[in-house]
Amino acid sequence: MPLETAKVPNLGKAPSASDIILTFIRDAIADGSLDQGEPIRQDDVARLFNVSKIPVREALKRLEAEGLVEFHRNRGVVVTSVSDPELAQIFEVRAILESSAIKLSIPNMREKTLARALEFCETFARETDVARWSELNWQFHSCLYEDAERPFLVSTIRSVNDRLERFLRIQLALSQGKEIADREHREILDACRARDVERAGTLVFEHIMGACRSLLEHLPRIRTR
């Protein structure tokens, strides 16, 4: 009598306290509620979740490895500050990886994928809630890389994107930010339809570096470094 294995909630994969806290802090950095340079008090977070510091520290250690926070011995954890040149370099790595991904993807790209990408593109264009733009933007991008069948490449891109998330949200919210993104998305899609590998790669590269440029132009940075 095999029990209905399908609909049983999988207890084995229940997230641990540190998993939940990890996601919470990562999101808080992404949406700007934790600004760069801002300290993260372990006891505060622990109290917030009614847990001890230990799962909090474990979550923070993972975020440290992801580059989102920094530990300062005996002084505490702060959200990593990103200087302009660093920001440009992170965008550049993203551009390198994403343009490679789309080049690998196009030769295998199915009609169905093109249709889904168009769908995401239009959902993005229609969405009025600023908070969701970045998420829909990612759906469009990652959809295009799916047929490359390179999960590791995509997850690497994802992790670079995580570092940029807070800035991407700002960039899209800039005047024209979303409109320009939408226009460029459609051009990229056209190149994919035409199976023009080189053009698509170049467009993706420029799409990303363009976002970087407009961000740097509009960010009045008063930071120390």
Added chain:
Amino acid sequence: MPLETAKVPNLGKAPSASDIILTFIRDAIADGSLDQGEPIRQDDVARLFNVSKIPVREALKRLEAEGLVEFHRNRGVVVTSVSDPELAQIFEVRAILESSAIKLSIPNMREKTLARALEFCETFARETDVARWSELNWQFHSCLYEDAERPFLVSTIRSVNDRLERFLRIQLALSQGKEIADREHREILDACRARDVERAGTLVFEHIMGACRSLLEHLPRIRTR
């Protein structure tokens, strides 16, 4: 009276217990003393260092974020297994990033850098201690990317390399592995001297993917996945 801030050993960053354990376990995975799939018992490591489990767990959490180990809730931590396709994808990302890095580097490459690279190249060729090959190989590669002045790109390459470290050591130890690497290093160096950006990029890409191929050919993998 600004003291030489550059060369003062930064006491503020004295390594914590978890830092030391992190390096220890990472090295153990790199040199093969911890094989893939092998469990890492928190209490054992703690006893080894005469500390509690807590710094051990924090180190493991960082290694989890680096992709070197996996937590299985209530069952323990194991060294991440890498399937053949995954391995190929990691090598490919490395090839993409390193070929881009050298292309960005060559236009700014100084004579001094070329001289240093040649030095590393020859030290690598002369070295007889298998254990040091991989380290010297990295010195040669990273030296070539220095003039790109892209620290983030180089650190991204470094982190991809960390995932491959255990396999790179195997690859270099294969018959002819080191000799082929040496020959290709010299070709790459020639292209750099000639400032031939495209050729250098292609050579680096092929150098890395070639290592990947020879590794996959010679790895008799009996793993489940």
Added chain:
DNA sequence: CTAGAGAATATCGTATACGGTTTACGATTG
């Protein structure tokens, strides 16, 4: 009123402790 010493406070890093889950294994039953 200011600079500096010293005490009080906040926060950190880690040890110890413990309940909960998984694993190993011998007992039990069909």
Added chain:
DNA sequence: CAATCGTAAACCGTATACGATATTCTCTAG
């Protein structure tokens, strides 16, 4: 004898506790 069950041991995740370090406050000397 094989399969299942029950129990004990091993191991994990997290709470509590505490010494160490950093920071802030207070008080005093100049």
